[in-house]
Amino acid sequence: MSSISYEETAQRGWFTRFLDVVERLGNLLPHPVTLFALFALGVVVISGVAGWFELSVIDPRPEGARGRSPTGEIEAISLMNGDGLRRIVENLVTNFTGFVPLGTVLVALLGVGVAERSGLLSAMIRAVVLKSPPQLVTGAVVFAGVVSNTASEMGYVVLIPLAAVIFHALGRHPLAGLAAAFAGVSAGYSANLLIGTVDPLLAGITEEAAQLIDPDYLVHPAVNWYFMIVSTFVVTAVGWWVTARIVEPKLGEYDDTNADHEAIGEQTTDPLTRDEVRGLWWAGAATLALTGLLLLAVVPEWGVLRNPETGDVLNSPFLRGMVTLIFIFFLVPGFVYGWVTGTMRSDREVVEGMAAAMSSMGLYIVLVFFAAQFVAFFGWTNLGGITAVVGADVLERIGLTGPLVFVPFILMCGLVNLSLGSASAQWAITAPIFVPMLMLIGYSPEVIQAAYRIGDSTTNIITPMMSYFGLILAFAARYDKKLGIGTLVAIMLPYSLFFLVFWVATFYLWVFGLGLPVGPAAPTFYGI
Numbered sequence: 468m469s470s471i472s473y474e475e476t477a478q479r480g481w482f483t484r485f486l487d488v489v490e491r492l493g494n495l496l497p498h499p500v501t502l503f504a505l506f507a508l509g510v511v512v513i514s515g516v517a518g519w520f521e522l523s524v525i526d527p528r529p530e531g532a533r534g535r536s537p538t539g540e541i542e543a544i545s546l547m548n549g550d551g552l553r554r555i556v557e558n559l560v561t562n563f564t565g566f567v568p569l570g571t572v573l574v575a576l577l578g579v580g581v582a583e584r585s586g587l588l589s590a591m592i593r594a595v596v597l598k599s600p601p602q603l604v605t606g607a608v609v610f611a612g613v614v615s616n617t618a619s620e621m622g623y624v625v626l627i628p629l630a631a632v633i634f635h636a637l638g639r640h641p642l643a644g645l646a647a648a649f650a651g652v653s654a655g656y657s658a659n660l661l662i663g664t665v666d667p668l669l670a671g672i673t674e675e676a677a678q679l680i681d682p683d684y685l686v687h688p689a690v691n692w693y694f695m696i697v698s699t700f701v702v703t704a705v706g707w708w709v710t711a712r713i714v715e716p717k718l719g720e721y722d723d724t725n726a727d728h729e730a731i732g733e734q735t736t737d738p739l740t741r742d743e744v745r746g747l748w749w750a751g752a753a754t755l756a757l758t759g760l761l762l763l764a765v766v767p768e769w770g771v772l773r774n775p776e777t778g779d780v781l782n783s784p785f786l787r788g789m790v791t792l793i794f795i796f797f798l799v800p801g802f803v804y805g806w807v808t809g810t811m812r813s814d815r816e817v818v819e820g821m822a823a824a825m826s827s828m829g830l831y832i833v834l835v836f837f838a839a840q841f842v843a844f845f846g847w848t849n850l851g852g853i854t855a856v857v858g859a860d861v862l863e864r865i866g867l868t869g870p871l872v873f874v875p876f877i878l879m880c881g882l883v884n885l886s887l888g889s890a891s892a893q894w895a896i897t898a899p900i901f902v903p904m905l906m907l908i909g910y911s912p913e914v915i916q917a918a919y920r921i922g923d924s925t926t927n928i929i930t931p932m933m934s935y936f937g938l939i940l941a942f943a944a945r946y947d948k949k950l951g952i953g954t955l956v957a958i959m960l961p962y963s964l965f966f967l968v969f970w971v972a973t974f975y976l977w978v979f980g981l982g983l984p985v986g987p988a989a990p991t992f993y994g995i
């Protein structure tokens with residue numbers, strides 16, 4: 468075992484003290500539910516002030532573009548008037564029920580609950596724990612988090628809590644496992660080995676923005692694929708190192724005094740019994756059968772889960788219905804395993820498993836109610852769009868034209884992401900500003916989009932504005948009921964900082980050092 472230098476020890480000690488300060492300051496904040504309620508109230512007040520002063524900015528999107536203001540300006544809309552009050556009162560319920568992550572999480576967890584109740588998840592985890600080299604578990608968790616983005620929300624709903632359970636079963640701190648998976652899923656959002664659901668969406672926005680300069684310019688969904696692949700291994704390596712060298716040492720030994728023992732259940736690493744092994748084989752056979760049916764619905768050109776109009780897989784019911792597939796792929800093998808092992812013999816046990824999964828989500832549902840109001844109010848008032856345009860204008864005034872222009876661009880994207888968490892919403896506002904501006908100084912839309920995705924991804928894990936932050940907080944609270952926003956942010960901050968530094972360095976090395984394209988048919992430079 469290699470020795471650690473005094474300088475390394477001192478440096479880690481300084482960084483740990485810094486994270487302790489972040490944690491203490493963050494935990495001075497009120498309960499997350501109260502915080503979101505205050506955020507929502509604050510948006511109402513700020514919108515009133517902004518509306519009183521008629522705050523507005525020029526809408527950078529072209530005429531006829533999706534969502535463009537008919538007046539050509541993004542104007543602050545006040546909620547502190549009669550119209551605002553009526554809108555709040557009429558939409559309070561639909562803001563909650565229409566909040567996309569709510570339905571996604573609850574539907575997926577219905578299937579997960581069956582697999583958990585039958586004992587399938589416990590057996591799978593023990594099989595992994597008993598057969599995997601412990602030193603590789605962390606890297607595998609981060610890597611799995613990154614590639615899970617192909618399956619949309621699966622990483623948030625399934626992998627993150629599963630990683631906490633795996634670490635707990637190994638005798639390691641469960642929050643370290645949760646953090647490693649969260650870092651891979653969310654901070655590594657724009658790294659992957661495959662094209663995901665967000666790629667066609669971003670490419671479409673980039674294409675619209677590029678056509679402001681070049682009306683014939685086309686941007687296909689795979690324009691960042693090469694850079695995404697190399698980024699997958701960079702994010703995995705950095706996330707693995709941060710977990711092992713910073714996060715786990717800071718967390719120390721796990722004390723389950725404040726744990727919700729009912730929610731996390733009993734974790735054991737006892738060897739699998741003969742019935743459990745037989746149940747896993749049958750559950751695997753059920754999964755294989757479901758996979759065969761899924762391939763039959765996707766692979767052939769006549770597959771029913773392809774886009775019925777274009778035959779495309781990228782923009783198809785297959786990818787849009789990923790949550791439904793998660794539900795089925797946990798429900799069916801979970802019931803098969805339970806039937807074989809005798810833990811689930813009737814519909815009553817199935818229902819009980821689903822109900823148990825829902826009962827553990829009480830805090831999340833309460834939190835989502837207030838978070839949904841904040842997100843809706845923020846969108847109504849146009850404050851997010853105004854913030855993005857003002858930030859872009861500041862960056863434009865810096866006047867950089869060389870490759871270093873991407874540093875402030877990436878930093879600004881990360882900063883805006885702290886308040887405008889949706890990747891597509893943020894890019895829809897900023898792309899019409901930055902894509903034409905950077906094209907005019909010689910850079911291609913494909914490279915500009917790749918740089919944007921770095922800034923957008925790396926700050927996902929430290930902003931409560933990210934749609935699934937509340938869910939992660941609820942998962943973490945199972946292991947420490949007193950855990951606050953400050954603790955979670957302090958745990959995730961090292962990932963955000965190190966990802967940003969190494970990802971930007973990789974971008975410059977790949978694009979400008981080695982001169983490699985960010986994707987197929989994706990030039991680095993643009994010439995008019």
